[in-house]
Amino acid sequence: MKVLVPVKRVIDYNVKVRVKADGSGVDLANVKMSMNPFDEIAVEEAIRLKEAGKADEVVAVSIGVKQSQETLRTALAMGADRAILVVAADDVHNDIEPLAVAKILKGVIDEEQPGLVLAGKQAIDNDMNATGQMLAALTGWSQGTFASELDVDGDTATVTREVDGGLQTIKIKMPAIVTVDLRLNEPRYASLPNIMKAKKKPLDEKTPADYGVDVANRLEIVGTSEPEARAAGIVVGSVDELVEKLKEAGAV
């Protein structure tokens, strides 16, 4: 079975995000970029499936600016076998919308015929949480979202989903689209031999036109603003004082 893992290049989770002066988005110029953390979990899961003998090839794909190549190299260094880069934007600030991404991924699936797509549940930049679901609709494949456990067994997969207030376990037919949540696994570091090998692994470059997809944005960003600053806390001297303060604040 071939596993396809879409990965997105996003602002590094450690970077303090700054909103651009005109409110059109956040400033990405000269900022450290990394693989979306949920996508890292997806890559890790795909590699584990391969190590367990349940998958025979892991293909990473990224859609965005040319620099997404670095993100794909990271996936290759973690252990993916090859990569596909779809150059869909020139400007790092141009974020390709989920529907366009899903349509391109549908095109990649038609060509590659994977048995499973493992994707992050959402990207930490715009938190859309839509691409996996849209892709399932476009392909007509089963979907298991927010996976915290995954067990692939021949024609079916058992997915434990993180839902509000608990866990839900479902059995789905393969091929399937599974989007992964934080607790599925802990991604590995790229090993030194794999970093050295990554450069030699194949990385194909494509364009949206190769898949007949128009990536023009349909959504308009009306404004972007900083979250409200949190008020400073206070240190209380006793439990009684704490209860009193909470009462004053109307919290108890």
Added chain:
Amino acid sequence: MTTYGLTDEHTMIADTVRSFVENEIYPHEDLVERTGEVPPDLAQQIKQKTIDLGFYACNFPESAGGAGLNHVEFSLVERELGRGSMALTHFFGRPQNILMACEGEQIERYRDPAIRGERMDALAMTEPGAGSDVRGMKCTAVRDGGDWVLNGTKHFISGADHADFLIVFVATGEDDTPRGPKKRITTFLVDRGHPGFTIRDGYKSVSHRGYKNMILDFDDCRLPDGAVLGEVDGGFAVMNEWLYATRITVAAMSVGRARRVFDYALDYAAEREQFGQKIGKFQGVSFQLADMITEIDAADLLTLACADRLDKGLPANREIASAKLFASECLARVTDAAIQIHGGMGLMDDYPLERFWRDARVERIWDGTSEIQRHIISRELLRALGA
């Protein structure tokens, strides 16, 4: 973000080591600072993770079982390790390259187990009476029957507390030269626990708590010819061939640590308010930050540039001395300024700033003091002119 002269692969190596240090080293630093010890299971855990990642002994050639990193790549590894506590990063093992001089049975007994992480090594040169003046060493080995008998004391021996064997430099004779008597030096490999050889605790140092300096005593310690590394009386040749580049390590580690310290200073300047505004708005603070980052970038590029010279097979003695001198002194200025920006809080052990400041002090002393580096630099320039 790209750095001049570095490839994606370089960046990936540096990023991987940096994540390792942030996730596997930082969380344990307070414990080491508080106790002055690295718990054995933690040491083993760091070592095993490093082996699993293929980074253990990454400075050794592939033919010997290492990862075969070149000098630039290895400097990046050292730079990122420099961010973390030395007591802990010690177990991200980089055995002494000098072990490549092993021959015959020494390969299976010392070199290969060191590369595989099964045995740890440490290097012993300094003596109470022989610091910068290596030739002043009093530790001797004399012929007795077919053996060598070692006597004397070594101190400031880093890593000896965890070492399974030591690489020891001792005097094996003296030649008369026009510039006075000159010691002949031979390198020996000696196992921990060998009769006549003891390792004991050294001094309590302000820098790098938990990264202990040990004292070695040789009392009629008898070693066979097979314990000689390289040639008899060839200690200087072995030193020059293999220890030549280790000063880059100090430069690279100083750069990594300086960047970590800088981030503390930058964040504090952006958050701390006095006189109704962020202190970073005052030029007295912001200009310090400007100077700090400029110096750090310069030290970083200078260090990588000498590593690149070594990779290209160019002479680099003067350049390495410049990098070691500049990077270690840059770290001193950066840690000092970072404390100044933090004010009184910078001196409290609630923040790691006071530790960075203490740790920085030794970098201007070990692996050749700043004065020795200045001597090397100026001598090389003037000698060419006959002065």
